[in-house]
Amino acid sequence: MRDTELYAQILGVKAPWFVDKVDLKVSENSVDIWLNHGPGERWPCPECGKLLPCRDHAGERVWRHLDTCQFKTLLHARVPRVECPEHGVHQVLVPWAEPRSRFTLLMERWIIDVLTECSTVEGSRRLLKLTWDEVWGVMERAVRRGLSRKEARPIHYLGVDEKAFRKGHSYMTIVCDLMRSTVEHVSEERKKSSLEEYYRRLSPDQLDSIRAIAMDMWEPYFTATMAHVPDAGAKIVHDRFHVMKHVNGAVDKVRKQEHKALMTQGDETLKGTKYLWLFRPENLPAKHQPTFDVLKTSTLKVAKAWAMKENLQSLWGYMSPGWGRRFFKRWIKWIDRSDLKPMKRVGQLLSRHLENILTFCRHRITNGVAEGLNSKIMSIKRKACGYSNKDHFKTAIYFFCGGLDLYPRSV
Numbered sequence: 538m539r540d541t542e543l544y545a546q547i548l549g550v551k552a553p554w555f556v557d558k559v560d561l562k563v564s565e566n567s568v569d570i571w572l573n574h575g576p577g578e579r580w581p582c583p584e585c586g587k588l589l590p591c592r593d594h595a596g597e598r599v600w601r602h603l604d605t606c607q608f609k610t611l612l613h614a615r616v617p618r619v620e621c622p623e624h625g626v627h628q629v630l631v632p633w634a635e636p637r638s639r640f641t642l643l644m645e646r647w648i649i650d651v652l653t654e655c656s657t658v659e660g661s662r663r664l665l666k667l668t669w670d671e672v673w674g675v676m677e678r679a680v681r682r683g684l685s686r687k688e689a690r691p692i693h694y695l696g697v698d699e700k701a702f703r704k705g706h707s708y709m710t711i712v713c714d715l716m717r718s719t720v721e722h723v724s725e726e727r728k729k730s731s732l733e734e735y736y737r738r739l740s741p742d743q744l745d746s747i748r749a750i751a752m753d754m755w756e757p758y759f760t761a762t763m764a765h766v767p768d769a770g771a772k773i774v775h776d777r778f779h780v781m782k783h784v785n786g787a788v789d790k791v792r793k794q795e796h797k798a799l800m801t802q803g804d805e806t807l808k809g810t811k812y813l814w815l816f817r818p819e820n821l822p823a824k825h826q827p828t829f830d831v832l833k834t835s836t837l838k839v840a841k842a843w844a845m846k847e848n849l850q851s852l853w854g855y856m857s858p859g860w861g862r863r864f865f866k867r868w869i870k871w872i873d874r875s876d877l878k879p880m881k882r883v884g885q886l887l888s889r890h891l892e893n894i895l896t897f898c899r900h901r902i903t904n905g906v907a908e909g910l911n912s913k914i915m916s917i918k919r920k921a922c923g924y925s926n927k928d929h930f931k932t933a934i935y936f937f938c939g940g941l942d943l944y945p946r947s948v
């Protein structure tokens with residue numbers, strides 16, 4: 538078998554294309570393959586499919602293919618151009634690559650697979666022996682492709698969360714589909730307009746399909762949702778995850794203040810106890826159990842704050858908003874009677890948002906999924922040593938968490 542036939546079979550080259558020439562450079566570990574086509578061929582216009590004669594050829598282009606027998610493999614061809622009466626002059630589509638790509642379809646699929654496994658551009662480019670820009674280009678194109686293919690499907694449960702970019706200097710808003718565990722949208726800042734950007738992209742049917750939205754008690758997200766989602770008042774859920782985060786914050790403030798006061802008298806009782814107060818009891822490591830048993834039953838202020846926090850957990854067990862409300866009223870009375878300022882402040886916050894905390898009783902959704910995605914996003918950011926700008930970061934989030942169909946058309 539001649540080498541041109543061999544490579545035609547390896548590459549799956551079909552008429553009208555054929556392998557014209559093969560140049561194997563053993564010392565350079567590479568093989569160059571020239572593809573050509575016969576004369577008199579008619580080609581479809583890439584816009585309308587109308588069959589047209591070849592007008593002329595574009596200059597030679599090169600595509601990187603999967604290695605063959607560990608040889609770096611490059612395809613070369615001059616692509617015919619057609620002149621469509623309706624669409625003008627265009628290069629025709631070649632069966633082995635997408636328009637404007639410098640990789641064959643198989644190579645591009647492989648790069649996407651490696652990226653998915655490696656989860657970093659840097660690691661992938663080292664394995665593939667490509668440049669950062671080349672791998673990045675494939676990733677960007679894959680995301681564009683995936684987003685354009687995305688259908689306007691109904692989304693029943695949403696989670697909205699913020700994400701600090703560059704250590705809190707700026708934020709990004711991330712919208713998740715809680716059922717599919719995918720990132721649906723990423724926008725800059727955490728303003729009303731950040732979330733509106735997402736809602737504006739949804740069709741009226743999609744907006745109608747939303748049953749509940751989990752979010753923090755963050756006014757801009759609340760007002761954006763009220764303005765765009767029908768009957769949003771009954772659908773916004775300030776979920777247990779966010780609520781407890783605020784309450785934990787208050788307990789921690791009480792501890793800090795008390796610890797400071799005790800230390801002025803040389804009392805180190807609270808030293809190194811920060812996390813003991815924040816654990817759920819069932820998650821407290823066994824070695825801390827004896828110490829904490831003494832602490833939590835003491836007359837310390839933080840012990841009282843901790844008891845308040847733990848008591849509030851019962852709220853999440855109520856299936857009826859009415860009973861939940863009764864429970865909360867009792868709880869808030871206890872808080873108000875106390876002299877723990879941070880607890881009072883968080884109590885006021887919860888009171889103000891009570892209606893949309895009680896929606897949890899019915900919808901029972903939390904941003905836990907979004908938080909899971911969040912940690913995935915954090916690790917993307919960490920592994921990549923921080924994407925240099927927000928657009929890069931956005932693309933990476935969509936690539937790894939968007940649940941998109943990333944591959945080029947099948948070969």
Ligand SMILES: [Zn+2]
Nearest residue numbers: 582585621624
């Ligand atoms: Zn045309």
